[in-house]
Amino acid sequence: MNAGFLGIGHYTPEKVLTNKDMEKLVDTNDEWIRTRTGIEERRVAAEGEDTSHMAYKAASSAIEDSGVDPEDLDMIIVATVTPDQPFPSVSAMLQHQLGATNAAAMDVGAACAGFMYGVITAQQFIDTGAYKNVLVVGAEKLSKITDWEDRNTCVLFGDAAGAAVIGPVEEDIGILSFELGADGSGGGHLYQDQQDAIQMNGREVFKFAVRQMPESSVNVVKKIGLKEEDVDFLVPHQANIRIMEAARERLGIPAEKMSTAIKRYGNTSSASIPVALSEEVKAGKIKAGDLVVLVGFGGGLTWGAVALRWGK
Numbered sequence: 001m002n003a004g005f006l007g008i009g010h011y012t013p014e015k016v017l018t019n020k021d022m023e024k025l026v027d028t029n030d031e032w033i034r035t036r037t038g039i040e041e042r043r044v045a046a047e048g049e050d051t052s053h054m055a056y057k058a059a060s061s062a063i064e065d066s067g068v069d070p071e072d073l074d075m076i077i078v079a080t081v082t083p084d085q086p087f088p089s090v091s092a093m094l095q096h097q098l099g100a101t102n103a104a105a106m107d108v109g110a111a112c113a114g115f116m117y118g119v120i121t122a123q124q125f126i127d128t129g130a131y132k133n134v135l136v137v138g139a140e141k142l143s144k145i146t147d148w149e150d151r152n153t154c155v156l157f158g159d160a161a162g163a164a165v166i167g168p169v170e171e172d173i174g175i176l177s178f179e180l181g182a183d184g185s186g187g188g189h190l191y192q193d194q195q196d197a198i199q200m201n202g203r204e205v206f207k208f209a210v211r212q213m214p215e216s217s218v219n220v221v222k223k224i225g226l227k228e229e230d231v232d233f234l235v236p237h238q239a240n241i242r243i244m245e246a247a248r249e250r251l252g253i254p255a256e257k258m259s260t261a262i263k264r265y266g267n268t269s270s271a272s273i274p275v276a277l278s279e280e281v282k283a284g285k286i287k288a289g290d291l292v293v294l295v296g297f298g299g300g301l302t303w304g305a306v307a308l309r310w311g312k
Contacts (some may be wrong), residue, residue, distance in 0.1 A: 013159065052093045056065070060098070062278075073100040074309060078138075079110065081114070081145075100135070116305065118137050136164050177220045185203065216297075217305060221291075230312040234259070235277045235295075237297060238275075239272070277309035288311040292310050293306070
């Protein structure tokens with residue numbers, strides 16, 4: 001048996017912040033944001049709506065989609081860099097809210113690559129037979145660590161949560177290969193400062209990402225003895241359309257085979273991949289039997305990718 005996706009779900013806040021709205025906050029404009037990032041709007045959590053609230057809504061959707069009872073969850077992994085508070089963990093709060101009384105709980109901090117780290121960690125527990133059902137959530141309230149006066153970063157980020165129930169599936173479907181990596185020497189290019197605001201060296205992050213995302217995407221496909229043209233759909237971290245296009249072009253797949261949820265949500269860090277994946281599956285763009293590549297990168301610097309055959 002392989003580990004695979006038994007159910008998925010996502011949640012995005014109601015409040016929409018468009019590029020036109022951003023023009024009123026900082027010296028920028030809609031055309032500049034769209035052409036350089038691919039972002040048209042982003043979501044912002046309501047007052048009193050924190051990471052755990054969004055995680056709960058996404059997790060509830062994924063659990064319903066999976067048909068797994070919360071009491072049958074063995075572990076909850078929440079990927080986030082914006083927890084409600086330092087402790088207790090968002091995963092422990094979520095365990096209580098869901099009534100998942102038998103689940104262990106831990107948070108993972110790998111920034112925008114967090115969901116990939118969570119999924120691959122869940123895979124190990126399932127492959128060894130230690131656990132059967134693992135809930136993995138990527139949830140971020142980036143609006144609370146965004147400097148809304150910094151024109152270089154405030155236009156990029158949004159709030160959201162995505163979730164998946166990972167469990168055993170048939171041998172020919174599910175997660176077929178993975179890659180994880182980190183380069184701590186690049187930590188100073190993307191970090192949260194002492195004033196709790198995101199700081200980013202955009203040029204250096206871009207150079208790293210346009211190299212690493214395509215490379216990791218190809219690596220996980222080659223690990224299973226397939227070729228780039230065998231990929232049916234690509235779900236990259238929704239950070240910047242130019243970085244995403246670099247990965248797509250390296251795989252040689254058409255534009256309609258890549259998720260571009262970035263237009264509506266911006267960069268939602270660890271939530272971006274599960275939100276995009278959930279949307280594409282629900283829209284019927286990813287179907288049973290499709291070979292799907294998920295790939296992300298983030299602060300740390302960190303990265304992760306999986307190749308999977310979609311199906312339950």
